[in-house]
Amino acid sequence: MCKPFTAAGLLLSAVLSSGALSCWAAETQPRQHDAHVHGVGTMNVAVAEGQLLIELSIPAHDLVGFEHQPKTPPQRAVLEQALARLRQGGALFVTDAQAECRLQQQDVASALLAVEASADAEHHHHDEHDEHDEHDEHDEGHAEFELRYQFECQQPARLNTLTINLFSEFPDLAQLKVQLIGPGGQSGMVARAGNNRLVLR
Template sequence: MYLKHIALTASLMTPFVLVALGASADEKHEHDHDQEHRQHDAHVHGITALNLALEGEEVHIELDSPAANIVGFEHAPSSEADHAALDEAVAALKNGDQLFRFNNEAGCRMEEAIVTSALLEEEHDDYPDKHSDDHDHEGKGEHGHEEHEGEETHSDIEVTYHFECELPAKLTQLTVELFEVFPATEVLNVQYVIESKQGARELTAKDHVVKF
């Protein structure tokens, strides 16, 4: 699955990111700096990114969203309500057949969904502490994490989906129901590669269909 993730990212990045051949070292440094700056700026609440690629009979989707769009917070889960919201969000994200509906003629069905986030790692670290004796957390947060005054927390949730399509040649449309399930998502930036076709679309709750 890791290799497929790399292949998908590479296939989607190639059409949309072009670096001039023969650029000088200074130009390349400036490009790298600008790219890093854009990556930091990419974390915008309300905006989510989706990459889609069709390879043979397989459709691979990568979803990358600020955690605030999905669970309403980006700090380490620190209460029963936080843990419940995170568990509910993960379950909804794994229901890919409901979030992403391809046109029926293609006969696509979800085979796998993998959710990753720093919040999930923190959940495993923190949750047992809720049932243990109190410890000395001087200078730290509720679950022993150091708090930095004035520091803003940014956490993302990423999901990779694998769909199998019986008739991939008939794949012409994707309807995204993400906005209904996660209403804090305002804009979905879609990039896709379907055989020889590639393109990009900006979806909203009122316009949530991509036609290939």
């Protein structure tokens, strides 16, 4: 499920009252977890009132190379490395220096993290899965990472571009389908390694 940014929900609902971004706007549509294509992620960007909001859904395959909870020490290590990188929102998303944007919040979520997150809890539940397998494997299932970053910009009038540095960090991620809502309205584009700078206005 797509949950709104806790601190920015009001802003988002205002910005997105058009219902343009299905993920952020729809309460009704359940997300299709088996529908992703490896190498292709989605990214929603909203700019309004000094806030820059970024939300991504990326196949776990593209970030760690597998789509189940880690089973071996090497897999755990890969996952930890990916998490460490994903939690560097200020390095992954670079804005114009003169806009003076600062990362305020970030959130990294994935079904792959359930074991780590609840290692000390006897009962853990996935908030998105009603049925729970006896065994740990999601046999043929897919899994994504859901990423959210919120920046606040002191000089929003000077915010012109957003450079995405995910592609160099995660070479298996070939492209991001971007939906942007900014001062100039709504637009869509495909970002990739050779074309990783979004024009925000």
